[in-house]
Amino acid sequence: MNTILTVDDSASMRQMVAYTLREAGFDVAEACDGQEALELAQTQPFKLVLADVNMPRMDGISLIRALRGLPSYKFTPLLMLTTESAADRKMEGKAAGATGWIVKPFDPQQLLATVNRVLA
Amino acid sequence: MSNDLARFHAAFFDESFEGVEIMEQALVAFDATSADPETINAVFRAAHSIKGGAATFGFSAVAGFTHHLESLLDAARSGTKALDPPTVDLLLHAVDAVRNLLDAARDGSDCDVTVIATLQSQLQAALSSPVTASVTAIDPAQIRGGGGWRLLFQPHADLFRSGNEPLHILRELAALTPLSLTVDLAALPALDDLDSESSYLGWTLTLGNDCSEAELRSLFAWVEDECRLELTPLSATPTEIGADAPVTQASEKATTGDTVEHVASAHTDSASIRVRTDKIDALMNLVGELVITQAMLSQLGSHLDPVRDEKLLNGLGQLDRQTRLLQEAVMSTRMLPVAHVFSRFPRLVRDLASKLGKQVRLVTSGDDTELDKSVIEKITDPLTHLVRNSLDHGLETPAERSTAGKAEGGTIRLSAAHQGGHILITVADDGHGLDRERILNKARQNGMQVADGMPDSEVWALIFAPGFSTAEAVTDLSGRGVGMDVVRRNVQALGGQIEIRSEAGRGTRVTIRLPLTLAILDGMLVRVGEDIFILPLNAIIESLQPQPEQIRSVVHQGRIVRVRGEHVPLVPLHRQFGIAGAIDDPSRGILVLIEADTRKVALLVDELVGQQQVVIKSLETNYRRVRCISGATILGDGRVSLILDVGELVRSINQAAAA
Numbered sequence: 001m002n003t004i005l006t007v008d009d010s011a012s013m014r015q016m017v018a019y020t021l022r023e024a025g026f027d028v029a030e031a032c033d034g035q036e037a038l039e040l041a042q043t044q045p046f047k048l049v050l051a052d053v054n055m056p057r058m059d060g061i062s063l064i065r066a067l068r069g070l071p072s073y074k075f076t077p078l079l080m081l082t083t084e085s086a087a088d089r090k091m092e093g094k095a096a097g098a099t100g101w102i103v104k105p106f107d108p109q110q111l112l113a114t115v116n117r118v119l120a
Numbered sequence: 121m122s123n124d125l126a127r128f129h130a131a132f133f134d135e136s137f138e139g140v141e142i143m144e145q146a147l148v149a150f151d152a153t154s155a156d157p158e159t160i161n162a163v164f165r166a167a168h169s170i171k172g173g174a175a176t177f178g179f180s181a182v183a184g185f186t187h188h189l190e191s192l193l194d195a196a197r198s199g200t201k202a203l204d205p206p207t208v209d210l211l212l213h214a215v216d217a218v219r220n221l222l223d224a225a226r227d228g229s230d231c232d233v234t235v236i237a238t239l240q241s242q243l244q245a246a247l248s249s250p251v252t253a254s255v256t257a258i259d260p261a262q263i264r265g266g267g268g269w270r271l272l273f274q275p276h277a278d279l280f281r282s283g284n285e286p287l288h289i290l291r292e293l294a295a296l297t298p299l300s301l302t303v304d305l306a307a308l309p310a311l312d313d314l315d316s317e318s319s320y321l322g323w324t325l326t327l328g329n330d331c332s333e334a335e336l337r338s339l340f341a342w343v344e345d346e347c348r349l350e351l352t353p354l355s356a357t358p359t360e361i362g363a364d365a366p367v368t369q370a371s372e373k374a375t376t377g378d379t380v381e382h383v384a385s386a387h388t389d390s391a392s393i394r395v396r397t398d399k400i401d402a403l404m405n406l407v408g409e410l411v412i413t414q415a416m417l418s419q420l421g422s423h424l425d426p427v428r429d430e431k432l433l434n435g436l437g438q439l440d441r442q443t444r445l446l447q448e449a450v451m452s453t454r455m456l457p458v459a460h461v462f463s464r465f466p467r468l469v470r471d472l473a474s475k476l477g478k479q480v481r482l483v484t485s486g487d488d489t490e491l492d493k494s495v496i497e498k499i500t501d502p503l504t505h506l507v508r509n510s511l512d513h514g515l516e517t518p519a520e521r522s523t524a525g526k527a528e529g530g531t532i533r534l535s536a537a538h539q540g541g542h543i544l545i546t547v548a549d550d551g552h553g554l555d556r557e558r559i560l561n562k563a564r565q566n567g568m569q570v571a572d573g574m575p576d577s578e579v580w581a582l583i584f585a586p587g588f589s590t591a592e593a594v595t596d597l598s599g600r601g602v603g604m605d606v607v608r609r610n611v612q613a614l615g616g617q618i619e620i621r622s623e624a625g626r627g628t629r630v631t632i633r634l635p636l637t638l639a640i641l642d643g644m645l646v647r648v649g650e651d652i653f654i655l656p657l658n659a660i661i662e663s664l665q666p667q668p669e670q671i672r673s674v675v676h677q678g679r680i681v682r683v684r685g686e687h688v689p690l691v692p693l694h695r696q697f698g699i700a701g702a703i704d705d706p707s708r709g710i711l712v713l714i715e716a717d718t719r720k721v722a723l724l725v726d727e728l729v730g731q732q733q734v735v736i737k738s739l740e741t742n743y744r745r746v747r748c749i750s751g752a753t754i755l756g757d758g759r760v761s762l763i764l765d766v767g768e769l770v771r772s773i774n775q776a777a778a779a
Contacts, residue, residue: 010169012132013176016125054165068281074317077283083172099283100342105175105183108125117288 003027003044004115007037007063008052008081017050020108021115034058038066045072048119050102052081053089061089061096068097077118081106125177132173133226134394136182139166140219141463147212148466150203157197163211164193170218179225182218185236188243189214195247210246212467214239268297268329269336272350274304274322279346286319292339297329326354397493400454407443407450408640408735412754414443415732419756447640451492458536458545459487461500465507465534472511479518479529480511486536491543495634498614499545502607506547506630507532509604514551514628524625526550539633542658548629554580554622562588580620581718584608612767615641615656615750617716633658641736643763645729645755646712648693649702652761653725654734654753659766661713661720663728668707677777681711681722688713691773692724696748702726716770723769736763748772 004026008014011032018028029046031037035057041049049067051060058066060080067073080093080101090101102114143166146159167190174183192211195201203211217239224231271293275286293299304322314320327336333351340349421436462484473480491499510532518528533548556579563570563582570582582588586605611618616634635641635658643654644663670682671690679690690711694702703709703726711722734753739746739762750765 009165010132010173011135012128012173013169015131016128016176019128054168056162056165075280075283083168094282094342094345097282104172107176117292118283118285 003029003046005029005031005037005041005046005049007031007034007050007055007060009033009055010052013052013081016108017111020111024112024115026115034060034063034066037063041067041073042070046076048115049073049076049078050081050115051078053093061093061098064093064098065096079114079118129177129226132177133222136170136173136222137219139170140215140222142166143215143218144212144467145463147208147215148470150208155203160193160197160203164190164197167193167218170222174225179221181231181236182221182225185214185221185240186218188240189218192243192246201247207246210239210242214243268354269325269327269331269333270350270352270354271325271327271336272322272348272352273325273340274307274348275319275343276346276348277318277320279319279343280317282343282346284343284346286321286323289339289343290323290325293325293327293336296335296339297327297331299325299327301325322348395453397454400450403450404454407447408737411443411447411735414439415756416754416758451640452490454493455490456493456496457488458491458496458543459484461496461503462487462534462536464500464504468504468507469511469532472508476511477517478511478515480515480532481529482532482534484534489536489538489543491536491634495614498610499632499634502610502632503534503545503547505604505607507534510547510549510551510628514549514553516552520552524552543634545632545634546629548627550627553624553626553628554583554620556624559583576622577619577718580622583620584618584717619718641734641751641753641763642731643734643753644712644731645761646693646710646723646725647727647729648697648725649699651697651699652729652755652759653693654761654763655712655714655723656763656766657731659714659716661715663710663712665709666706666711671706679706681706683713683722686720688720688722689773689777690722690724694724696769696773714766714770716767719770719774721770721773734761734763 004021006014006017006021006028007030008017009032014030014032018030021028029040029044031040033055034051037049037051038058049064051063053060064078064080067076067078077099078097080089080098081104082089082093082101083104093101099118102111106114143163146163150159167186171183171186171190174180174186189211192201192207192214196203196207201207217236220231221236223229273286273289275284279286290301301323304324305320307322308314308320333353336351337344337349340347418436418440421433424433426433465484466482469480469482515530515532516524516526521528521530531550533546535548536543536545538544556576559579559582560570560572560574563585566585566588568582568585570579583604584607586603588604608618611632611634614634616632619631619633620628621631622628641654642657644657644660646653646655664683666681666683671679672682672687673679677689680687681690682688690706692702692704693699694704703724706724709724709726710728711724712728713720713722715721734755736751737753739749739752742752746762748765748769749762750768751763753761753763755761
């Protein structure tokens with residue numbers, strides 16, 4: 001069961017990501033900020049987490065850092081959703097333990113290609 | 121693909137318009153001296169989300185412009201750009217532009233491109249240094265090998281900890297180009313010393329295809345800091361091994377100083393769903409019907425034997441309680457905090473005050489007082505007019521104020537509070553108050569009946585007369601009819617009342633009293649002949665059975681009654697509606713003293729039947745509009761009872777008397 005967690009405070013983005021992945025056969029859970037995501041992540045084992053960087057309460061990078069601290073997420077692919085101009089964010093994300101990133105805006109095809117790349 | 125994404129457009133527009141509101145409110149409230157970094161972060165995030173969504177869903181005009189707004193906000197939150205008042209103004213104008221662009225995108229209409237372009241260049245100019253381009257490596261896109269590549273990939277020991285898997289990368293590489301590889305086991309320790317969480321292997325690959333270096337490096341983009349990566353182009357002719365200098369990437373490692381800790385912001389996004397108002401209206405209607413049916417059952421139940429039918433009576437009692445609770449619960453779904461209305465005023469006050477050259481601050485209280493949605497919608501225009509009045513006419517310029525010994529900055533206070541079964545909304549300013557003499561003179565000019573010794577409350581009420589308002593050169597926000605008469609009419613249409621208090625030199629206060637909801641009413645049932653009418657409780661001052669000596673007849677004016685030293689016109693309700701067989705002798709009937717527009721009337725009815733909450737049903741939609749009747753209801757016994765429009769009744773009585 002491939003379960004993916006998508007985290008974004010923008011409902012329309014979240015819905016687009018969830019819809020695209022579900023159509024491709026993945027199980028998807030959604031969270032609207034890092035705090036909610038962290039709580040959800042501890043109730044079930046996700047195979048992949050896609051997190052927007054800019055979110056209230058807990059941002060994407062803090063989420064990734066927190067997830068890496070959980071034994072069950074030590075090696076889980078954690079991807080940031082960033083914009084092309086935020087190179088320093090990518091560094092920060094990597095330092096926090098992110099696997100990599102997807103650059104916004106992305107279309108469903110790019111999303112699926114990247115997801116398939118990280119999942120076996 | 122555009123079809124697939126169109127389903128998310130509605131959600132995108134909803135949240136984008138909300139984001140615009142958030143940005144506007146935060147910017148208007150922004151105080152440079154007590155700047156809370158979280159505020160600017162919230163504004164940045166809003167712009168960022170709008171830009172990201174717009175780009176994703178193909179709204180390029182929105183995305184393009186918002187990008188520049190986002191850049192300036194980014195500079196603001198990182199401290200490289202100060203948020204002085206001109207910058208805040210620019211940001212506010214930019215937010216307006218985003219709103220317009222969103223409207224255009226949603227409706228498929230056009231936007232004023234010149235305005236947008238001007239704002240965009242202003243935003244760009246406001247950034248002290250050009251927006252730094254993304255930090256990329258020296259683009260080796262042009263470098264190609266003549267005959268493939270030699271690639272050395274040695275992950276660092278802790279590559280797994282970032283969730284990366286060399287196998288995936290190699291698999292992708294294999295999809296890009298035919299390859300052969302050898303594994304380097306040099307770093308692999310003995311089995312006993314092996315740490316399963318560390319990476320020890322390395323690979324040397326020979327890639328057959330003539331890919332570009334950029335393409336190859338992009339596959340390793342995520343792990344470039346966590347591995348040793350060497351790319352050597354292989355030319356068609358063999359070269360000396362080791363002579364080719366590996367091309368390494370010269371990426372800048374920018375360190376950021378700002379932390380991304382967010383103090384738990386006021387994230388009030390509690391669980392909620394959007395429901396269309398017509399669904400709630402339908403629900404309200406059904407509950408209204410339920411209440412009527414339940415009242416009918418209750419009344420039938422009053423004929424039952426309390427002993428024999430005890431269980432049934434208990435059941436009816438429970439039904440009564442539960443119906444009441446249900447009704448309250450459904451009504452509360454339509455209730456919204458008055459903050460919805462108040463939220464537009466900070467911006468309005470700010471813009472208008474600066475346009476008029478006045479210093480004004482707006483203070484609101486009772487923002488979370490709740491009102492029915494339809495009341496909120498209809499009270500917005502009147503309130504807007506009152507606030508503009510205060511700004512335009514009530515408050516003085518800083519110079520005038522200091523001459524008068526006041527502080528240079530004036531204050532407008534907007535407040536909302538519950539009182540009994542009503543809500544009180546007040547607009548108060550500390551300006552120079554209403555000019556009694558000017559109003560009296562204007563009234564005389566208009567041919568109105570005034571007396572020099574009129575009490576203040578009646579003088580202020582004069583400004584509600586149609587055609588009384590001074591000509592407004594400034595265009596109204598809503599562009600609709602202006603004037604205090606319209607304000608009062610709107611308030612009355614909501615079943616409310618409006619009252620003015622003013623003190624020369626100190627200020628003016630306008631109080632609006634509204635019923636909590638338009639759907640039900642606390643009513644007094646009165647009988648006239650065979651018919652039962654309903655009078656809204658809030659319009660009733662008192663009821664009395666007069667003594668004959670309190671009644672007097674006035675030539676051409678009918679009867680009057682003296683109550684507490686006041687003479688009030690006495691009007692038999694049966695005569696208003698042509699009802700036969702009703703009591704005409706006041707000392708045998710009941711007088712109900714009602715008040716509207718500061719005028720009192722004593723209505724003569726046969727008797728008071730009782731008091732109850734009634735569900736208002738529209739006469740217009742079920743029959744037609746009837747003079748002096750504001751609606752109807754169905755009583756417990758199934759009879760239809762008409763609800764009197766007290767305001768209209770009083771006005772028509774006074775007009776008849778004046779004739």
